[in-house]
Every structure is written in structure tokens, then in C-alpha cells.
Amino acid sequence: MDTLSTMDFRRHTQNDSPAIVSLFKSVFTKSEGEAEGTLISQLAKDLLEKTDERDLYCFIAADNSQIVGSIFFSRLNFENGIDSFILAPVAVHNDHQGKGIGKALIDYGLSELKKKGASVALTYGDPAFYNKVGFRTISSETVKAPFTLSQPKGWLGQSLSGDSIETLSGKCTCVEALSDPRYW
Numbered sequence: 001m002d003t004l005s006t007m008d009f010r011r012h013t014q015n016d017s018p019a020i021v022s023l024f025k026s027v028f029t030k031s032e033g034e035a036e037g038t039l040i041s042q043l044a045k046d047l048l049e050k051t052d053e054r055d056l057y058c059f060i061a062a063d064n065s066q067i068v069g070s071i072f073f074s075r076l077n078f079e080n081g082i083d084s085f086i087l088a089p090v091a092v093h094n095d096h097q098g099k100g101i102g103k104a105l106i107d108y109g110l111s112e113l114k115k116k117g118a119s120v121a122l123t124y125g126d127p128a129f130y131n132k133v134g135f136r137t138i139s140s141e142t143v144k145a146p147f148t149l150s151q152p153k154g155w156l157g158q159s160l161s162g163d164s165i166e167t168l169s170g171k172c173t174c175v176e177a178l179s180d181p182r183y184w
């Protein structure tokens, strides 16, 4: 049986938090070095500890109860009040990458957000990867980002409602955990 068919995708519980933080630490340390591992695991910890539960969705992929992937979506507030969330960060355990788990976890997270009534998902990252899961580059002049972007080509979005993404207008603010220019 292939790995994906036995994988459990679900919303995280408080008991999962230490394993989620250590997953981000090990994956980002291995892929981008120790400093990035520390930074992104701190982001995961801050998102879990400092974010109002109405503003955060954290999902996990578990294989035989071992957490092998995790993804965060946190609320972005636009002046016109459209219900939108930013995907950041996501990680799949190094031993399990390249088997479709990342894509399945993103698809699962987006479908759960849609069920909760979110209209738009945004993210900030590598277009080559995120294009594969429905994100398209957007202009930060049309849809504002909460901070000045060091890589404007990485500003990406997708509609979950069928409406145009350009309905997002005005100033944008993010949750406290992401309110740090180092992430942008």
C-alpha cells in the first residue's frame, strides 16, 4: 500500500506541539542550515503559543501516529475584511519528502480553510513549488503584503471562493508571530 493512502491528515492538538516544533527545526536545519532551523522553529512555536485560535489553523500528516508533516495557516487582515489566510511555514520530514505528502497536506489544508469559509489563501515562497498547488504570483502593489518583501516574486495567492484575488484591498496586517521583518 502506498504511504499516502495510510496517512492521517488532521488538525493539530496541543499534545502535538513539541513534535511540530522539532519537525520544523530538523527539516529547516537540514535543508537551509542551523540559523534557518532555529528561526523557523521559533516561528512555529510563536504561532502555536501566541495566536488566537480563531486566527490559526495548524494541520499535520501522521504515519502510524508519527508526525511526518505539518503546515500553518494564519489570518491576514485586509482593510476590506475579506477572510484570508497565509500559508507559512510547511515542512515534511526529510525521510518522507518527494512522496506527495507536502502536496497532499497543502491540498488538505486548503480544503479545510474553504470549508471554514475562507475566501483567499496567500503565501510567500518559491513559485516553482507553490505553482504546483494552485498558487500564482500576485503583485504586492495590487494585494499589499504586511511588510516590504525582499523577494516580491515570491508573493503568491489563490482564490478559494472563485472570486478574484484583487478583491483584497487596503493595508494588510498579519498575526504577531509573523510580525517580524526577518520573515519577509
Ligand SMILES: CC(C)(COP(=O)(O)OP(=O)(O)OC[C@H]1O[C@@H](n2cnc3c(N)ncnc32)[C@H](O)[C@@H]1OP(=O)(O)O)[C@@H](O)C(=O)NCCC(=O)NCCS
Binding pocket: 027, 028, 031, 088, 089, 090, 091, 092, 093, 096, 097, 098, 099, 100, 101, 102, 103, 104, 125, 126, 128, 129, 132
Ligand atoms: C517543500 C516540501 C514541503 C515539499 O513536500 P514534499 O512532500 O517533499 O513534496 P511533494 O512530494 O508533495 O511534491 C509535490 C510537487 O512539488 C515538487 N517539489 C517538491 N519540492 C520542491 C521544491 N523545493 N522546489 C520545487 N518543486 C518541488 C515535486 O517535484 C512535486 O512535483 P510534481 O507534482 O510535478 O511531481 C518539503 O520538501 C520540505 O519540507 N522542504 C523543506 C522545507 C521547505 O522548503 N518548506 C517550504 C517553504 S516554507
